[in-house]
């Protein structure tokens with residue numbers, strides 16, 4: 001509106017706003033900046049509360065900014081201790097720049113809100129007509145006014161901005177949850193991979209014992225080159241397997257490094273924990289779907305966007321019917337006489353009543369509404385899937401812990417007795433030990449799956465996104481996890 | 491007590507009483523007194539046949555009692571499952587007769603008419619074959635061929651006359667493989683009306699047999715064909731075998747039978763040579779007897795040996811197949827002999843802390859290692875002897891020849907005269923005989 005108005009006066013109007021602005025507006029803008037930073041702190045606080053209500057970790061009290069040394073010191077101090085699940089999440093919250101970037105979107109939304117709520121600038125016009133041959137007075141033509149339409153619609157525009165800020169808060173809170181979730185699963189993966197590596201190193205030692213025994217027996221003339229070569233091949237294959245497990249652990253550490261935002265010497269962190277045992281009980285199973293729906297931050301964001309979109313439709317409709325009006329005063333000095341009177345300036349909404357804008361925004365609203373329903377369906381499915389997977393992994397892990405591991409232990413014990421009785425040889429004894437280690441490895445993989453799916457379930461119930469559901473990749477699940485839960489039912 | 495056991499015990503008790511009555515006229519012919527061990531001369535108090543023929547002793551076993559009814563000796567054999575101890579520490583789920591394996595020895599005299607009832611308390615049919623005995627074809631006990639099988643719960647009546655003296659055996663002739671593998675074997679001794687040869691003071695029966703019982707298991711494996719690991723005299727493996735106690739100067743007869751599944755047994759007696767005086771085909775006339783120190787007892791045969799026990803001592807008697815004097819030996823383990831056990835131990839113990847290297851210097855001390863082994867197994871264990879562990883097992887027993895056998899209850903050891911036991915050579919001995927122990931083998935001429 002303002003633009004059109006200025007365009008029409010081009011050529012006749014000398015604009016001085018630039019000069020005025022530097023002198024008048026600079027202190028104002030400082031004031032404004034202070035207000036805005038207070039608002040973004042409020043947004044950050046709101047996100048902090050939203051997340052604290054949902055998960056057991058908190059964003060730092062102050063929003064992180066680049067180059068804050070105290071934060072770096074905190075991170076360094078945490079990295080010096082062996083990592084725990086909680087300390088890893090804290091480091092990531094302090095140090096993950098993807099999260100900081102996401103937090104920045106609070107400022108974007110807030111800025112758009114501020115921009116939408118600004119008062120229209122006063123319009124100002126001045127013309128000086130020097131004396132001519134016929135008349136020797138200097139004529140003045142002064143005008144001042146304000147964009148009335150913009151003023152009237154200002155409330156509706158800030159309503160849109162407020163809804164969008166709400167959406168941004170939900171989106172950012174979801175990002176915080178998601179980071180926590182990823183850190184959790186990455187941390188469990190590191191624990192699992194490191195325990196798996198330990199087991200494989202022990203298995204390697206068992207293969208080494210077999211190989212050494214075969215070499216010793218061969219040296220004594222007691223066994224064949226074939227037996228020796230067989231033991232050696234098994235040992236060398238085990239070395240390859242350990243090397244693969246080492247690479248897997250490094251990969252898992254890298255995934256966590258990225259989430260922690262660390263590099264260089266900071267990546268030398270250690271872990272002290274082992275994968276926790278399976279808790280006896282699953283989390284509360286009641287009303288899972290409705291709890292997930294109530295908590296869902298994605299749905300909350302979409303609801304806020306729907307609100308914003310419905311306000312856009314209203315704005316388009318109103319701005320369509322309202323004429324573009326500026327009102328003000330005009331003063332003219334003609335032939336030495338001042339003449340002052342009111343002025344109005346505008347367009348008539350006859351042809352362009354924002355009909356297209358209304359249709360577009362209405363369609364966007366409908367689109368969002370369908371999207372909302374689709375998200376709700378997905379959230380319900382995600383919580384069911386996570387519950388199923390968690391229950392299955394729990395059952396399998398318990399079966400490992402209570403049945404299979406003791407059974408393998410018993411095999412080793414009985415093999416030792418049979419060895420002592422000279423019914424089996426040292427190679428069979430070592431095989432029993434390796435079978436036991438294989439079962440332990442299967443248990444670790446199942447624990448890893450349990451804690452991953454458990455994190456997914458917690459995440460969905462907390463209102464976050466939990467990525468795709470379903471079995472882990474074949475890489476992760478190898479190690480003999482039983483695939484059927486019904487087989488374990490008895 | 492199960493009903494079946496009760497019935498059986500009752501039968502044995504009743505016929506036992508009749509036996510004592512029937513035997514009273516021939517008892518005490520040699521005036522022996524009651525003593526403790528079953529194989530000591532006290533058990534030999536009875537005369538079983540004319541001419542002072544002593545009754546047989548079955549070490550670790552018993553003799554079937556008879557009822558005398560109108561000139562017929564009536565006996566009862568009950569085939570049934572039972573639990574049997576092969577040696578201390580090893581019990582088996584076996585089948586046998588009258589609650590035992592080997593079954594009671596059937597002892598009779600040439601010309602005796604016998605009626606033997608056979609009751610089947612097994613889960614499957616059975617029959618009884620009188621191995622080596624000449625009898626009517628219909629009494630031969632071959633299920634399907636000469637009779638119907640005896641169904642579980644049924645009792646069959648066998649009646650025949652022992653027309654020839656000798657040492658025979660009995661066993662089922664239905665599912666022999668299973669039933670004999672589980673212990674259904676027994677000996678038959680038929681004394682001649684008139685004794686053959688010199689008077690015999692002590693008459694033993696020893697049935698050889700072989701079993702497969704995996705260490706820690708208790709059921710003999712009827713499917714075993716080669717890897718038998720429990721070898722027995724009268725179903726006992728050493729140190730479970732009862733010694734044969736005799737008095738110095740006694741003439742001893744040992745009747746050996748073999749109903750093993752797959753192995754003949756060369757039975758070797760230390761300290762003596764003996765004559766093979768009979769087979770299950772009959773008595774060998776003196777001109778045909780030959781001296782031996784080892785007698786091969788083929789599967790399905792009996793061999794009778796006689797000797798005069800004139801040298802006191804503890805004399806080993808055993809199958810000479812070395813694997814037949816081992817208990818529950820594993821046959822599929824790597825050879826450790828001569829290997830550097832420390833190298834192996836260091837590596838293996840890193841992953842199996844309970845591991846102990848074994849056999850790198852031989853296996854002689856296995857019985858003394860005392861490592862935990864599966865329950866109900868006796869791998870390698872030997873018996874305690876006067877000079878340490880006797881690292882023998884299986885088909886091994888001891889002939890104890892004593893100056894006064896009545897003082898020996900079977901647990902004692904020979905008292906060696908001064909200087910008659912091999913010991914470590916003294917330096918004086920070595921010097922006197924120019925023996926240099928530091929010389930390496932192979933340097934000597």
Ligand SMILES: [Cu+2]
Pocket residue numbers: 753754755756809810811814885
């Ligand atoms: Cu043998």
